[in-house]
Amino acid sequence: MREIVLDTETTGFDPLQGDRIVEIGCVELINHLPSGKVYHQYINPERFMPDEAFKVHGLSDQFLADKPVFAEIVADFRAFIGDDPLVIHNAEFDMKFLNAEFARLGFAAMPMSRAIDTVIMARKKFPGSPANLDALCRRFEIDNSNRTFHGALLDSELLAEVYLQLIGGRQPGFELGLAGTKGGAQVQVVRERREPRPHAPTPEETEAHMAFVAKLKKAIWLREPEPEGSGEQA
Template structure:
């Protein structure tokens, strides 16, 4: 499976007010592995950034003045994202701007070039209801270092989001998939669903002896039976 983690920076928060994309950063995942095949470009929006947006990304009009316009990079972007599943944090924001840019050029929406969208903000809210689920908050929650993130940057944020997404979804495929089982799906033929393979390894005699020795020490410490011993000792037969 090919997935693209995507982020944009913009001149403001509303494309309908004439705001434009100034940076796109993409990170490629293939079968949940980072490939290093990234896409990153700065874009000349032909306008100034609003003060609030400039404080977020720090990309000045002067810095962007010699960068390509969106029309000059759109074909490369379309080729890069074609048919991929796209992962975005707060997807409506980025998709709104991308679709707007495509429409300005008379092109089909960005959304028509891809194979679906995963919104990590929606996923995070389902996993952590009532908690902060910004990218910074998720980095803290999953132990991902973002100390180098002083300002927002599309490529940096995509790299961080890729790590967050893999951490959030790790349980979905962290177990082996060597065993398959047929299950019935309503109205359809039997489907083959992979299940995790579980290997049972019994304890050795030495390990069992060490376990009993540990329990005996716990019993001695509490001057009776520890919880484990009390729960695992068969009840005495009734008189």
């Protein structure tokens, strides 16, 4: 199963007011685990960078000036994400920006049903607790010490680890082999020998048992043993 963990950085909060995407980061998951394939692209937004947005991601007008515009990267981006589910933290935000960029170029919008929103997942799993990415990294003991600024690729990599924990985490391995064993785990079973416990009935128990059996009809304890070889032939 292929999924794409995705994050964007933008010039603001509202694409309908002229805000644009300035960075996209994606991490490919196969069966919920990173495959090693990523997509990362800085984008010239064709507009100035507000100070408030610069303080969040640190991407300046000067840095983005020579980067490609969205129309130049859209084919590679669409090819990378394909038709697979998109794992996004606060999916509504990123989806509205991506769909706004697609609309400018005449592409159909992606449906929200395609997105797996990890904010919603976290709030269901931990109601009343903070659901931002930093808080979830702390909860799951994921190292986010490099996150001095918001960055689309770094945030996607962190989100991939958070997502794995939200859906149940890694299955623990069976550490059955001896240390240093090569070629797979080997099971070593150690059995503790115990002395046999006495189990013969007392004379009183035997007498009580026989008195009980005497009251039964056709009790198996009173049957005569059949001679060997007297059973029916198959």
